[in-house]
Amino acid sequence: MTNFPFRIVGFDLDGTLVDSALDLCPAVNVALRAEGRPEVSLDVTRGLIGGGARRMLERALEVTGGPVHGARFEQLVGVLLEHYTANIAKGTVPYPGCLAALDDLAARGVLLAVVTNKAEDLALKLLAELGLTHRFASIVGGDTLGRERAKPAPDLIHETVGRCGGGSFAMVGDSTFDVLAARNAGMPVVALSFGYHDVPPAELGADLLIDHFDQLVGALQALG
Template identity: 60%
Template structure:
């Protein structure tokens, strides 16, 4: 028997972090552009950095370099990646905020008996740091980063989803995210996926391919209750 004694159809809801729970582009973009400046590359506009996010910091840097002149030698790439991460960690919550409606939706899910977890490709330590600084960490029963389970276990591999579901006691789960990493991980874990139209998309929004797409957090619970179970 699952934990959820209400009529709500899910026992566990898993969430991506960047572009889903929080608008972290506000601090990721300056970190990316700091790294680019060390290579005398032009900055990428903040609005365009949103489309580079996904798969972790080094994947984001690789895309930024490609957009501003092409790749660099592997040793230099590692140096720039370290600079990006150091800048970001020093400014991780300077401007980042939860998206409108996040805390109300999380609180309502908890009231309904749902266990909540974060499954992000951001490394676990900065993910926990960011969530703590935004006073969100205590709302989650499990937090998994792209490095938590070791190499090769980041999304779209379903390993962290399975682990988070187990940590939450098992039951029917859904994934909420904003990229194909989230959708493919959910597919691989055989659970439904909801995507946000406003997120940091790695493909055109119409190509995300989730079970449902929403515009605002106030649509999340009705979507979980209706669209995915109709």
Template identity: 55%
Template sequence: MNSFPFAIVGFDLDGTLLDTHKDLARAANHALSLEGRPAVPAAEVRDLIGGGAKKMLVRALEVTGGALPPDRFEELHAALLAFYEANICIDTDLFPGGYAMLDALEARGVKLAVVTNKLERFARAIFDGLGLTDRFYTVIGGDTLGPGRSKPRPDLINLMLERAGHAGRAAYVGDSIYDTGAAAAAGLPCVAVSFGFRDRPAHDLGAAAVIDHFDELVPALERLG
């Protein structure tokens, strides 16, 4: 067990570790309803997720009638965030195999982290709601370091490494170009999940490996090591 090649494994949240699309769809559609826009089916909201709630709302507006003036957009964005915070963990859970995968990494002595572009307080609220907070040595959000520091910049992943005391080799797991870009900029190999809210085919993300189920993650990391 001690020969596992990575001491630290970080995860993106939305579309990688957790399937959050139904709760995000409710929040997006609440904001759209305030503007008299039609709802977007939850299955289609999956394709709008990536890069944070603001980008999701921009895309939702584009597919339901077009952009809004900046002041109105900010009102709807605030309404989306307030609704989501009040209804954040109704249908959200780990993707299939997630619990066993976390167990397997912990059994190998791996330090687990979350690095997401979601607001940190939202990420923490979800993990608290699922009883998962104690499994991660750090939860880092898109606002943790302030504006302009989110993925695909490497800043958040570098913070993950700093908080681990740079205690060995690290890898990152994600589902979008934001994730592979940030990992590459930080000098880490990235494993892409094909089941996430990816913004292009998983094999086109530039990841070091692609997995179709979480039971493939440990073997993939062993091969990368």
């Protein structure tokens, strides 16, 4: 181990480690078409992501004509997930500088973790298809502990710290789900000015805001 200030760094997945909108957008539109709704653009989809697939679909329905409830909504979730699961890594890529930053942190003895509201099975599948699984000491999803304990609750962060054997932790993310989860867990958090924001980046309330993964290691050092 080096004297790096954090033993564990946790990352959100969609909009933080990877740009997955190119695969999420077609899946959302398959569900919207099934309901007779207009499709949404890639740019609109980026604003819908956050909180998991169900929340993303809820937002998509809201902006294309209003909510759908009950059994029909569950059917549409199934339509979305079936398409997405079959096409999960066709366009998704890590953000520029992401892999180099992960390598830098790993070389400093930092344990890397994924803390996402994406369903755990989908997170595992996506990371495997991108060849990234081996980089992470822990991968937890929004349903790992039950949906009521997903971000912004602190539970996934506490679970991650426990799986990694304890120690100092910092969170990296792009949305209020990530920042509030870190705050609720009493942990520092770095936010990205890129990604999928539910509020303007400057309003996320993170300890530090960075514009590129090249700045991540320095930001974490500054927080320490």
